[in-house]
Amino acid sequence: MISRLDSVVVGVDNLADATADYALMFGAEGVAANVDGRSAHRFGTSNTDLCLVEKQGDRAGMESLVFAVPDIAGALRRLDKVGIDVDSDKNGLIALKREHARNLQFIFCDDVSHSKEVIESPSGDGLTGLDHAVIASGDGDYTASLLSARLQLDMRLDLTNPDWDARLMFFRCGDLxxxxxxxxxKPLAPERDRFFGLSWRADNIDRAHATFTEHGFDISEVRTGRRPGSRVFTVRDRTHGVPTLVLGVD
Structure with missing residues (x-):
């Protein structure tokens, strides 16, 4: 049903400041946009977009995941069959009711990926694509059922590791x-989930680290990642409410 992740929507306190910071991280200017009547700014990457928007409510951070589907009408039929109601069906967008989506904001849109211009970092020193979009859950089985059985994302991993103090489940969505x-x-409340953070790809992790340092970001040292052959660093500030990791594969 879902072909890929169209975009991640992030609500920010100050759109101008957030746009300036993410332009440095991506090495690209992005484009002005509009989301539900709110001023926004969109950055394109190789596999999804990041959409910064004036926040709703008190907290900045991830607001929604927008999934592209090849057949909107078919998606509506599928959602009805698996007992998921929608809040809206307008302008080609379908918003799933939060009470049926673990209190998360999931939106479906028509897949127009191949007609959309990709805005990439000209120097290759910035973020080039998304690797992981992370959801924190207090009931992994229920969330897995939502994503896999009902929304038909392909489950690739279910791993509990006491050394990491975590159970991790991976669901393939396009190439992320x-x-x-x-x-x-420290288990979370079982009745609802929350968006947790983003892990971005860099073509060259050392050059990306140097570029972020040059632009004055507070970042960690490059360290070995959990994925074999990977190295990562953490971005500690100017991410506007989004825990952020940068990943490179040697």
Whole structure:
């Protein structure tokens, strides 16, 4: 049913400041946009878009995941069959009711990926694509059922590791992963989930680290990642409410 992740929508306190910071991270200017009547700014990458928007409510951070589907009418029929109601069906967008989506905002849109211009980092020193979009869950089984059985994302991994104090579940979405993170020692409330963070790809992790340092970001040292052959660093500030990891594969 879902072909790929069209975009990640992030609500921010100050759109101008957030746009300037993410332009440095992507090495690209992006384009002005509009989301539900709110001013926004969109950055394109090789596999999805990041859409910054004036926040709704008190907290900045990830607001929604927008999934592209090849057949909107078919998606509506599928959602009805699996007992998921929608809040809206207008302008080609379908918003799933939060109470049927673990209190998360999931939106479906028509897949027009191949007609859309990709805005890439000209120098290759910035973020080039999304690797993981992470959801924190207090009930991994229920969230897995939603993503896999009902929304038909392909489950690729279900791993509990006490050394990481976590259960991790990976669901393939296009060429990236929607990850469900369930902490073990400090469990979250089981009745609802929340968006947790983003892991971005860099073509050259060392050049990306140097570029972020040059632009004054507070970042960690490059370290070995959990994925074999990968190295990562954490971006500690100017991500506007989104825990952020940058990943490169040697």
């Amino acid at each position: 992963i929607v990850e469900v993170y369930q902490p073990l020692s």
